[in-house]
Amino acid sequence: MIITVASFKGGVGKTTTAIHIAAFIAKRRGAGRVVLGDGDLNRSALSWYERGGDRIPFVVTDGDAVPDNYQHLIIDTPARPKDDELIALAMNSDLLIIPTTPAPFSLEATLATLSRLTALPEDRYRVLLTRVPPRNSKRGDRARDVLLNSGIPVFNGAIQTRTIFEDAELEGVPVYALKGTVAQDAWSDYEAIGREIWKEWGKS
Amino acid sequence: MIITVASFKGGVGKTTTAIHIAAFIAKRRGAGRVVLGDGDLNRSALSWYERGGDRIPFVVTDGDAVPDNYQHLIIDTPARPKDDELIALAMNSDLLIIPTTPAPFSLEATLATLSRLTALPEDRYRVLLTRVPPRNSKRGDRARDVLLNSGIPVFNGAIQTRTIFEDAELEGVPVYALKGTVAQDAWSDYEAIGREIWKEWGKS
Amino acid sequence: MIITVASFKGGVGKTTTAIHIAAFIAKRRGAGRVVLGDGDLNRSALSWYERGGDRIPFVVTDGDAVPDNYQHLIIDTPARPKDDELIALAMNSDLLIIPTTPAPFSLEATLATLSRLTALPEDRYRVLLTRVPPRNSKRGDRARDVLLNSGIPVFNGAIQTRTIFEDAELEGVPVYALKGTVAQDAWSDYEAIGREIWKEWGKS
Amino acid sequence: MIITVASFKGGVGKTTTAIHIAAFIAKRRGAGRVVLGDGDLNRSALSWYERGGDRIPFVVTDGDAVPDNYQHLIIDTPARPKDDELIALAMNSDLLIIPTTPAPFSLEATLATLSRLTALPEDRYRVLLTRVPPRNSKRGDRARDVLLNSGIPVFNGAIQTRTIFEDAELEGVPVYALKGTVAQDAWSDYEAIGREIWKEWGKS
DNA sequence: TGAGTTAGAATGGCACCACCCGTC
């Protein structure tokens, strides 16, 4: 399975999403070798990986030097891909994940681009709402409605804003490696997404 | 006065900062004509301006078509400028503002770049901490300490995370145009920054 | 049923216990009229009742003026009863509850007195551990062991230290009338005691 | 110097206060012979003294048999003194200390009594807040405000709730005789009170 | 014995919601 993570706006948790989706897959029984190819210019995923070392259950490599011997590949792309690049990414993947926050600019950018890209098959990509205000997902729900009304596929789950994601980033580990109930709650968010992915694309 | 806003990471509130700094200056008595040149590829500031119309006390133009008849110019740059671009921006401005969140990646990117750019004069730029968790300034303070210990100038004030900034974005106005005490608190954050700027660079 | 609450040391939650035991009984289906007779010189229970008014599901009267038409009577006695007074109280009640904290002085006073009062039938009284440090019941368990080893009957449940009991006191209501999960947890402590009482003496 | 400790409610740390104030004075250089007269009916201070033996730097005697050859005398009174008794105690002492917890009943009892006793000279007594929740709690400050607003003198310091006071009681020593940083923190609380006393009444 | 770890409680702040009130 090849999963690409791309976004039209920075700071929406693209790298965090790539890391945690890769971790979810790597933790599946019999998942085989999982590789995360870091194509982001900031090399954020590599930095994360270097801090965490062997506490990360998959391999992170430079996006230009992905080895062949993987079972599942997650690609963290540069920000703001051009239209044709995006379509190429999607066509070469089983699934394109587009993290988006409920903030107007982020939502607007996602909507505008995806509405334009009619060539993108609906079963090849899905939007993931991230940095959703924790309390009541009113903002998150509104954003999901807007997207769905435009015919854009959205994950049922969403990732809440949690400072523990920053702690995990600092530690260089996925959130489940941190202690406390908060860490487990945060991980649950990504687990729900992971299950959605596995159910739909797990056989690829 | 020419102020440039640039950042090494997306989603740190670069456009929000440009809008509100411009608004602060435009509201000063006798400030003259204020222009915000939107150089960001997403044209976020222009989009903000178009929604708000005449409720914004300054003019937003395309970054490539800035008129000459301004008294103060604020420039919203594209994300992730290259080193030489950044230095050119700084040398052509009175002040370069670099919004940064306390998140590890954001801080790391800012630190790495600014440590590298020794050619950047210290009186020409300043880091602005944005999206600081509101409850406890511990995260913000830690980030400020890290920056100051590296010899990087940082604004005394900081911008807290507040959903009302998203509301303002949606409305197309600066936060002070919204009602409620929360809006005024949010505006106070930028006012404090504005005063710091005016005190130091107001005569330029 | 007549329940008397007495203690050999102040500040152990005697009034709080009387209020909540009365509340538990009053909330039982078909419990009939419940009266709390405040015999304490500080008139704490009356003060509590006056603050709360009709939010308290039973009646509090002066200990010297208890009406006859009650189904269940709870008596809050003055602190430090003399030996013969205590025995009289116990013989005139179905159950004598002696709240005690795990603090040495409190425990010591309870132990010394009860060891001396061999005339007190074991099925007529029971010690209630109150103000038990919440984190770890070790202090409470030790105190219970000490008491049980001396042949003194102790409730299985215990009342943890919680500031919400002070809030309830200030409001003049039982804790269950306050909001939040903490209030419910605190009420659970007394519910457990209430069930123990009801099971053993409910038919009286 | 004669110091009397009295309270209008049990369980507020009256004996603990008497012990530690006596210990503070006895540890002063050149303080001379310090005697604690235990007038409490429970003989708590005597019990404390008997457990500790010579680890206590002062003498504890029965309140009815205080020797004459003391330099400083601390009196632990019975609980709930009557109005005239209290005034007599105060007039025969240099300082009357009234320990009070921030709990409503305790505060209420202290307020009501002290408001009534206008005959009590303000330079002869002072309220000591005890069993105050940890520093991050505002309960202690609120209680102090209530008292000060009623014109009642209160010590600047306060005694926090700490289980180590129970350990000290069990051991029969002042807290400073126990090991660990917690013990020293607890002792600091009483040291601060002791310094306030010494500064104001030390020459008596 | 001392330091690090863990768990639980209490506080404060923001976001959301429901109600109230004043105005047109």
Place this chain on the structure above:
DNA sequence: GACGGGTGGTGCCATTCTAACTCA
């Protein structure tokens, strides 16, 4: 009567501190 603004109440997250346990 409808609408808008303001206010109070609720829920939840982040933080901090204490107490007990663990390990060296």
